[in-house]
Amino acid sequence: MSSSSAALADYRAALTSPGALVPTLASALARLPIAMTTLAVLLYVQRATGSYAVAAVVSAGTLAGESLGAVAQGRWMDRVGPMRPLLLAAGLYAVAATGLILVIENGAAIPVLVAAAALSGLVRPAMPGASRALWGRLVPAGPRRDAAYSYEAISLETFFILGPALAAFLVTAPWPGTALVVAVSGMVVGTTVFALSRPVRTQEPAVGGPSIGLLGAVARPGMRTVALASLGFGLVIGSVEVGVNAVATEQGSPTLGGVLLSAWSVASVLAGILYSLRPWPRPLHLRMPFLLGAFAVCVAAMALVGPLASLPVLVVAMLAAGALITPQVTAHSLGVEATAPAGTATEGFGWIVTAAVLGISAGQVAAGVAVDVAGAASSFLVGGLAGAVMAGMLWWRRATLAPQPQEALARA
Template identity: 55%
Template sequence: MSVSLADYRSALTVPGATLPVVFSGIGRLPIAMYSFATLLYVQRVEGSFATAGLVSAGSLVGAAIGSVAQGRLMDRRGPSGVLLVVSTLFTVAAAALVAGIESGAPLPLIVGLAFFSGLVMPAMPAATRALWERLVPSGRLREAALSYEAISLEVFFILGPGLAALLASGPWPGTGTAVAVLATVVGAVGFALTAAVRATPPMRPAGRPTLLGAIGTPGIRTAALTGLGFGLVVGAVELGVPAVATQHGEPWLGGALLSAWSVTSVLVGVLYGMRPWPRALHLRMPVLVTGFGVLVLLMWATASSLPLLIVAMLLAGGLITPQTTGQSLVVDAVAEPGTATEAFGWVVTAITVGAAVGQSLAGTVVEAWGASGAFAVGGFAGVLVGIVLWLRRRTIESPPDVVQLSLH
């Protein structure tokens, strides 16, 4: 199914969408900002990247677990109450974290506070994505709305880390963390209090609830696998690009290239949505993940030449938004009724875990074999996950009516 610019405009202007869109934008901006700002904050105070990495990892692990737990609660109880409660807890946890950093509290306590703050950080991506299921009917407008979610999230991933670095360089290194917390709470509370969100009823999952919840569905496990593969590749590249730029004597180029990578992703994502290929989701996702891995391997092969590396990187960036859009569409197609928010939370968790593992593996390889080795890690991981997705493709095959729509 293709999506035009008019479809984006129509989806974003459906009755009840305006205020949720505005507040979700504010609340999702810090998604890539909070942990990075905290990392910079701790590093400036403690003078150690190792300590800062542990604290940042704590918040990321907490967020990975929290997105699933909050998603399940939102499905069962509706999003408004859950978001208001976790926003309150997040404010308290973040304030305690800042107090601990400023007072020189023991590292285990700081890591624990970071973990808890991540756990209760409002799961805005899952909440906003699920709202479109109620506001927008299935078909072209639903796909346009989910594409907007993926594209806007990519924009926030561009802006967040840069804003965090800028604010951390000021007189107080905790400014970035404070701004991220404020934006998250304002966005989440404002979103929760809009009429459209307050009117969202609790959903009872089809069939008998299980301990596994949404991840018990084979299709959702495959959707999470797409997120894991995506995160592995992105995490490795995000570590490798600054390392290669520094190796070439141009450390400033690392941030510029990652920003350009994301900009390319957004632009190509809009164009790709007008005529996606392959059309069928169960074929599209293995192809996109494998292609992503292959293009990152091309970055590995061209790393000795900055101009060629830049070309390969921009080509790879073009496959980012098509993947994140496809992940939302897969959840939309295969999640059991009443489990969509939790299901998307699993995808977010898989991406977060994948990025953390990708960065860790790439960092080890870079130390042992050089900066370009990070791209080998990401590329081979993407190809391997793509092969597994191809073997599992039938678990995310769209229902016959959706397949028929996608072929016209």
């Protein structure tokens, strides 16, 4: 199972396809706050409670709720079309997020905070899956569609890095809830505009797929392997988000975390574009374990910011790790395209998002505890070890992603 490389002209052709402008811009506005919201909640609660561990648990509640909602919404959109589910989710999310802010402001007990966070995550609009699935309607199969999927991966990963960076800056405002309000507003407005755009309004439900039962898209072994890769990726990302902001706090500069994550974003985007031109290893069943393993090694090296080295070592290791982010997300997107059963595109991508947010959630919790117990640098060791273990599991399951002659013939 390999993927073709995408030329820069294919990116331009895909993004300028008839009808693509409005949903593309609206999707960008709605998806930017996804990761921004996670860190905004974490930093907001940390300032309210004084504990990274408590903040990480509450933030993890948001991600746990989203992990359930993304799959359910994706399956519903595949069955009835995306417009109605997205509009309903946008309205419910505005109400639930307002409730979360109120319980934080009123100093509610930890179980109440976690429950409110989980509810807001549950109804958060499943925009990544809806946005990706729309390209199958707007762009014909071939290099342009491959470029469109690569754009989705590059832009989503950009938002996953720029979002936390923006949250880290906004949380220093006089009211620390500013970052969360900005994130919720962007998601609600962007989702609404996307859902009401003409290509989305006229999108028909997916038809022609096989009966896949309760497991849905992950009934396929290959799809489960792609989800596993996304889970490992999330584990590492979550640990870094907590660790970088903890390092910034130790250095006495809360905004330093935003600067570092912004630099990470630049490295990720540039490397992602270059990597899409000459992907290596080309076969996905080899690419996924290699990229995750290298990612884990680079993140573990960030722990040298402790007593063994200085802050510049963290920056160098972080930029090296950032160069491996977008190539992984691109591989996940191509994996969904190759392994998800027919008629389950939105749900399939929902599973990938679910796996990623579960990984981020667990990574944040583990890193938050590590920071409280052993200091900021220990969070990077936690993330590196988790990523290495998951890379080994991907290598063990690589045969489920290897090209199968009958599958290739069916797709042709």
